[in-house]
Amino acid sequence: MQVLIVKLSSLGDVVHALPVLHDMHQMLPGVQVDWVVEEGFAPLLGQAHGIRRVIPVGLRRWTRTLTRQPLRVLREFAAFRRDLRQTRYDTVIDIHGLSKSALVAKLARGYRYAMANATQGSSYEAPTRWVADTAIPVESEIHVVQRSRVVCAQALGYALPDEIRFGLGQRDRLTQRPVVALVHGTSRADKEWPITHWVELARRLHGQGLAVAFPHGSSDEQARSELMAETLGAEGIVATVYPRLSLDALARELAQCAGVVGVDSGLSHIAVALDLPHVQIYNFDTAWRTGPLPPVHGPALQRSVYARPTPDVDSVWQAWQQVLAADAARTPG
Secondary structure, eight states, X not given: OEXXXXXXXXXXXXXXXXXXXXXXXXXXXXXXXXEEEEGGGHHXXXXXXXXXXXXXXXXXXXXXXXXXXXXXXXHHHHHHHHHHTTSEEEEEEEOSOSHHHHHHHHHSEEEEEEESSOOTTSOOOTXXXXXXXXXXXXXXXXXXXXXXXXXXHHHHTOXXXXXXXXXXXXXXXXXXXXXXXXXXXXXXXXGOOOHHHHXXXXXXXXXXXXXXXXXXXXXXXXXXXXXXXXXXXXXXOOEEXXXXXXXXXXXXXXHTSSEEEEEXXXXXXXXXXXXOOEEEEESSSOHHHHSOOOOSSSSOSEEEEEOSSOOOHHHHHHHHHHHHHHHHHHSOO
16 A cells, blocks of 8 residues: 655644654555655654655745746746656545645545644645545544544544554664753744743753753754853853754754753654653643643653743753653663
8 A cells, every 4th residue: 555645844743743654554564655745854754764755845945936936946846746646646645734735635646635624723724625535524622643643544444553653763872961952942932931941940950960952943043042051151061052953963963862851842842753851841721732642651751831921940840850750760770
């Protein structure tokens, strides 16, 4: 069986969809899965287990450059269409739910499935069900990880496994460093955590014998990282500012960390996918649909902390102690 997944963006949403790969391979031995994704996220998907072929698409870039370089965009779109249509799929599953993903699904060759309705807190556009051969109803209040899993399971006719695996790889304890990555960057200012809180958290981590590292994805985030590292360095606390890294390289860096504390962002969701000890900070009560899911067995290695206007350092610190204890319980010896 050959299956095409259409999940184009954004980073957190792509990571949340990864467990469908493990589900399919566990329940449908021999299945071959291709995935269409925005070109910027293709390197990360290249690290995921269970994908035969990652098919990059440049819809975001084409939209920005169409008026300036129309011929180039048309040539690249034609090349993408040829690449996409070289395989006739048994099943095409649009788990994105927008007009652009409906277009991609329409271009592909195969029987098409999509979501029949919106779910709470997620974007949805009607063309996704108009284009589909079969539209699958989904309950309104559902975690985003479970939403993708349910749609794929119904499209392919298997029961959902109990275990959720992201298949992005796990940390190598032999190369693990005593470093905690502090993921402070996010695309929305109202999701940020105060700089003073990050600095105080770093001080407490230093007291545990842990250094901290600051990833960043923009000039503003880099400046904030450097400010915090300079403040901590003046107190003798080791704080590293990562260079600007590609997503796949950054995932490899995170995999060697002792853990991650981060705001609600794509990088935080990568930490969950890597099965790292992780605390996710929420200024909005949305962790029920995007935060770490509770484990089927054993204590939680990832926890979310929510408060308005923002969680305090003590709450985050308490959650960090809990995930460390869970990690110690899972470590042999």
